[in-house]
Amino acid sequence: MDFDLIIVGAGPAGLCLARALRTSGLSICLLEQQALGALQNPAFDGREIALTQHSAALLRELGIWSLLAEPTIAPLKDALVLDGGAGAWQARMSISHALSPKPELGFLVANHHIRGAAFEAAMAEGPDQPVLRCAEQVNGIRSDAQGARLTLAGGATLSASLVVAADSRHSSTRRAMGISADMHDYGRTMLVCNMTHSQPHHETAWEWFDHGQTLALLPMNPCSQTGLPRSSVVLTLASQQLQPLMELPEAAFSEQITQRFAHRLGDMTLVSTRHAYPLVGVWARRLVAQRFAVVGDAAVGMHPVTAHGFNLGLRSIEVLSQALTRAKQLGHDLASPALLDRYQRTHQRASRGIYLATHALATLYTQEQAPARLLRQIMVRTGERFTPFKRAVAASLTGLH
Numbered sequence: 001m002d003f004d005l006i007i008v009g010a011g012p013a014g015l016c017l018a019r020a021l022r023t024s025g026l027s028i029c030l031l032e033q034q035a036l037g038a039l040q041n042p043a044f045d046g047r048e049i050a051l052t053q054h055s056a057a058l059l060r061e062l063g064i065w066s067l068l069a070e071p072t073i074a075p076l077k078d079a080l081v082l083d084g085g086a087g088a089w090q091a092r093m094s095i096s097h098a099l100s101p102k103p104e105l106g107f108l109v110a111n112h113h114i115r116g117a118a119f120e121a122a123m124a125e126g127p128d129q130p131v132l133r134c135a136e137q138v139n140g141i142r143s144d145a146q147g148a149r150l151t152l153a154g155g156a157t158l159s160a161s162l163v164v165a166a167d168s169r170h171s172s173t174r175r176a177m178g179i180s181a182d183m184h185d186y187g188r189t190m191l192v193c194n195m196t197h198s199q200p201h202h203e204t205a206w207e208w209f210d211h212g213q214t215l216a217l218l219p220m221n222p223c224s225q226t227g228l229p230r231s232s233v234v235l236t237l238a239s240q241q242l243q244p245l246m247e248l249p250e251a252a253f254s255e256q257i258t259q260r261f262a263h264r265l266g267d268m269t270l271v272s273t274r275h276a277y278p279l280v281g282v283w284a285r286r287l288v289a290q291r292f293a294v295v296g297d298a299a300v301g302m303h304p305v306t307a308h309g310f311n312l313g314l315r316s317i318e319v320l321s322q323a324l325t326r327a328k329q330l331g332h333d334l335a336s337p338a339l340l341d342r343y344q345r346t347h348q349r350a351s352r353g354i355y356l357a358t359h360a361l362a363t364l365y366t367q368e369q370a371p372a373r374l375l376r377q378i379m380v381r382t383g384e385r386f387t388p389f390k391r392a393v394a395a396s397l398t399g400l401h
Ligand SMILES: Cc1cc2nc3c(=O)[nH]c(=O)nc-3n(C[C@H](O)[C@H](O)[C@H](O)COP(=O)(O)OP(=O)(O)OC[C@H]3O[C@@H](n4cnc5c(N)ncnc54)[C@H](O)[C@@H]3O)c2cc1C
Pocket: 008, 009, 010, 011, 012, 013, 014, 031, 032, 033, 034, 047, 048, 049, 050, 051, 111, 136, 137, 138, 139, 166, 167, 168, 169, 172, 173, 190, 192, 277, 295, 296, 297, 298, 304, 307, 308, 309, 310, 311, 312, 313
């Protein structure tokens, strides 16, 4: 075998897995289709990732947190859920950090900063440094009792005891291994960008289920140039309504978003590029096959509304890396059916409930018929009065169960 383990995909999940296994004694190859420059200096992609306290603790353990410059980490103190138009009938539910044992519910860090820090930690020079093969695409995969073999686009082949795919929710290696997945196209697209605003955000995240649009606001640290409050703005619309907004001149776009937020944050100004993400949820029916496993979005591709995608991805890495490290210490087969089966059961059990609840929420909040609107109002108003429910939401946001 060329390696003990080949990881396909050097996104946040693949990089964190490589980092988590650095001291395991396993020989590891990390394969990525992007060029080295894009991994060393990842480009801004609009995504601000809300990290739970549990994920932050894991990133600290992996030595990734300390590589993030302080101004790139923003505290997420409280959360506010709004339902309906801006008038008197608007329902609201607030989730305070006081419902949790921590001074904040979680943290916000831009996806490209996580990628950059994870790459630095995973690839730091040393005897246990993984072999990195970038600008390489996997074209085919086969496995048998002896090992797994990958064919690369250039024709080369690589073998390993185990292949782990971290190649996105649309994982082609997962499909090549014959693993089916339930996919749900929500018919909506998310626009994400950074904006400054004249009113403070009080380190509070908003999820506003308005009629015909969903708005979210993720509080960031102040703008380094103007000192103004700054947030990541997330607007979800039917896909064909979003394209014109992507093309609107900057001033007109800022004006339009100010109006969509009903001037609640004062004047808002676009300070970044705009990025669009079509919303597709993916649930892989199985997470393992012979000498093969999936992690990150390739295992569970979440709708971003509950901000759990990468947090669940980190859980998958925690479970799998611990099992592989133990197998190596005991001299056991890394890809034994018992080990892989245990990983699948543990991660599916941890993610099934939140995947289904997120799907139900995303479906309910994209319906505009009167019964759906009424049900939403009832849910938000009841939730606001029912402290145990709010405590459960706070526990889900912090990841401290
Ligand atoms: C708008 C938005 C907001 C989000 N907000 C949050 C949030 O607040 N909190 C949260 O926890 N999560 C959030 N997420 C989810 C989070 O971004 C993802 O869960 C995370 O980025 C997935 O990482 P990954 O490494 O599994 O996959 P990816 O980031 O998709 O990386 C996959 C990698 O594999 C490579 N690759 C693909 N195919 C091949 C191949 N055949 N050969 C070689 N390489 C290949 C790709 O180039 C890429 O580098 C959000 C997502 C979106 C879209």
